[in-house]
Amino acid sequence: MANLALHNLTKSYGNTEVLHGISLAVDDGEFVVFVGPSGCGKSTTLRMIAGLEETTSGIIEIGGREVNNLEPKERDIAMVFQNYAIYPHMSVKKNIAFGLRSSKMPKPDKEKRILDVAGILDMVDLLERKPSQLSGGQRQRVAIGRAMVRDPAVFLFDEPLSNLDAQLRTQMRLEIKKLHQRVGNTIIFVTHDQVEAMTMADRIVIMKDGHIQQVGTPEEVFHRPANTFVAGFIGAPSMNLLPGQLDAGGITLAGGRIVPHPLQAPASDVLLGVRPDDLHPDEANPILSGKVTVREPLGSETLIYVETPSGEVIAKADGRTPPQVGETVNLGAAMENLHVFDAQTQQALT
Numbered sequence: 001m002a003n004l005a006l007h008n009l010t011k012s013y014g015n016t017e018v019l020h021g022i023s024l025a026v027d028d029g030e031f032v033v034f035v036g037p038s039g040c041g042k043s044t045t046l047r048m049i050a051g052l053e054e055t056t057s058g059i060i061e062i063g064g065r066e067v068n069n070l071e072p073k074e075r076d077i078a079m080v081f082q083n084y085a086i087y088p089h090m091s092v093k094k095n096i097a098f099g100l101r102s103s104k105m106p107k108p109d110k111e112k113r114i115l116d117v118a119g120i121l122d123m124v125d126l127l128e129r130k131p132s133q134l135s136g137g138q139r140q141r142v143a144i145g146r147a148m149v150r151d152p153a154v155f156l157f158d159e160p161l162s163n164l165d166a167q168l169r170t171q172m173r174l175e176i177k178k179l180h181q182r183v184g185n186t187i188i189f190v191t192h193d194q195v196e197a198m199t200m201a202d203r204i205v206i207m208k209d210g211h212i213q214q215v216g217t218p219e220e221v222f223h224r225p226a227n228t229f230v231a232g233f234i235g236a237p238s239m240n241l242l243p244g245q246l247d248a249g250g251i252t253l254a255g256g257r258i259v260p261h262p263l264q265a266p267a268s269d270v271l272l273g274v275r276p277d278d279l280h281p282d283e284a285n286p287i288l289s290g291k292v293t294v295r296e297p298l299g300s301e302t303l304i305y306v307e308t309p310s311g312e313v314i315a316k317a318d319g320r321t322p323p324q325v326g327e328t329v330n331l332g333a334a335m336e337n338l339h340v341f342d343a344q345t346q347q348a349l350t
Contacts, residue, residue: 002063002076002153002186003028004049009058011044011210019044019210022058026188031180033189035197036207036233042190043158045207049188050079050156063153073102078147079156082163086131086142093118093127099146117148120182121175137168141175148183157189161196173199194234198222206230228346231273231339237303239273242288242310243343246270251340255309259287263340265349273339276303279315281323282332288313289330292323306331 004026011019019041026032034042047053049060051072060067067075086095096117100110118124121141131139161169177200180187191197197204198218206213214226225231231239244251247267250260290308302322304315315331323329340349
């Protein structure tokens with residue numbers, strides 16, 4: 001196991017810079033997930049850590065050792081790709097053993113190591129099978145086993161679950177998280193799926209256009225987003241963002257509704273943010289009013305789309321007695337669940 005550090009990492013293709021000074025410190029044994037839309041630079045960063053892409057500038061350290069000039073095999077890392085890349089003509093055992101092909105470990109030790117890894121992944125009974133005899137989730141475990149057998153300092157996962165169906169993705173998320181709890185290796189995991197990021201990570205690195213937008217625990221990035229991009233990207237449905245004017249009396253929304261807020265800041269144009277989870281029908285202390293246009297039943301809860309003077313918002317209502325389409329509703333939210341962003345910079349105001 002080892003820590004990982006990126007110092008002002010940049011990457012350019014010709015005159016086009018696609019990664020703009022990425023800096024990050026990952027603790028020994030930490031599970032860090034890079035998340036962001038396609039083209040944000042997360043996979044490029046991962047490939048630079050692995051040594052599959054050259055850095056334009058900056059330093060990469062693994063275990064306190066600079067690795068910029070080291071070949072991938074010398075960096076003590078193991079990578080699991082989106083494509084399983086397992087050999088169809090080899091058994092599960094031989095596929096896992098392939099990770100030790102260049103090792104000088106004695107054969108009995110290799111055998112023990114393979115069995116240990118197969119035991120951790122619950123694949124001992126599958127060692128003699130060919131990949132064609134395995135499910136998608138089992139094939140992914142073979143790819144993970146081939147990486148694990150080397151006992152690397154750092155695991156790198158490049159969207160390893162995106163080829164699986166929804167049920168298998170949920171299963172593999174749980175298995176990878178349990179695996180990390182058992183073996184404790186440092187893991188860098190890249191995904192475009194914010195649900196994967198929220199459910200698996202110790203910390204999340206949210207990227208956009210080659211820049212890090214925020215680094216924090218799942219709770220931090222969800223409840224205290226640094227800017228409107230993070231607020232909209234993390235959470236489903238996305239956070240409602242309503243234009244308003246901040247002054248000493250609170251925040252004035254379109255239509256003249258004033259939302260009291262204790263924020264101490266100069267008068268300015270702002271965006272008031274509230275997550276659908278925190279916005280609900282409330283006759284006593286409403287901050288918004290409008291007409292229900294669409295309902296989406298979810299069982300115990302119902303998402304309601306409400307057209308207000310500030311625009312359409314999404315709220316949650318009780319699934320047993322939700323308001324009807326066409327009905328006018330008042331919506332409220334607790335003060336501590338409101339977020340305020342500068343309308344120009346898009347940054348959170350605190």
